[in-house]
Amino acid sequence: MKLSIIFSLVLIFLTSTSSCNKNRRHPVPSIPFDISININLPSYSNLTGVGGYAYVQGGSKGVVVYRRSTYEFVAFDRHSPANDGTCEDPLVTNDDNFLQLDDLCTGATFSLYDGSPLSGSDFGLRMYVTVFDGNSELRIYN
Numbered sequence: 001m002k003l004s005i006i007f008s009l010v011l012i013f014l015t016s017t018s019s020c021n022k023n024r025r026h027p028v029p030s031i032p033f034d035i036s037i038n039i040n041l042p043s044y045s046n047l048t049g050v051g052g053y054a055y056v057q058g059g060s061k062g063v064v065v066y067r068r069s070t071y072e073f074v075a076f077d078r079h080s081p082a083n084d085g086t087c088e089d090p091l092v093t094n095d096d097n098f099l100q101l102d103d104l105c106t107g108a109t110f111s112l113y114d115g116s117p118l119s120g121s122d123f124g125l126r127m128y129v130t131v132f133d134g135n136s137e138l139r140i141y142n
Contacts, residue, residue, distance in 0.1 A: 081123035082108035
C-alpha cells in the first residue's frame with residue numbers, strides 16, 4: 001500500500017515537471033496580421049526567384065518572407081523569441097548565410113527555411129500563413 005502511494009506521487013511529480021516546458025507560452029506576441037503583397041513590385045522583387053527573401057512591415061517587429069520553391073513561401077515574425085524585451089532590434093539575415101536569422105542582442109540564431117532555433121533559444125520563430133495565387137499575389141496572415 002505504501003509503495004503504491006509513493007509510486008503514484010513520484011509519477012505525478014514526474015508528469016507535472018516534464019510538461020512544464022510544453023505549457024510555456026510563446027514569448028513573441030501574436031499580433032493580428034493580414035496583408036497581400038505583389039511580388040512583382042520593386043520592393044519585393046527578391047521574392048520573384050526561389051531562394052529570395054524580403055522584409056514586410058507588420059507583426060510584432062516586422063516580417064521576413066522567404067521563397068522556398070516556385071509555389072511555396074514561408075513568413076516569420078522578426079521578433080526574436082530569445083529577446084526578453086529589452087532590445088528593440090529585429091532579427092536580421094546573416095551576411096555569410098542568408099538562410100540564418102540573427103538576433104544581434106542575444107546572439108541567438110534561427111533558420112529562415114523553417115523558423116527553427118539554431119542556437120540560443122528554446123522557441124522557434126512565430127510563423128504566419130502564406131497563400132500564393134501562382135502569379136504575383138502573396139497573402140500573409142495569422
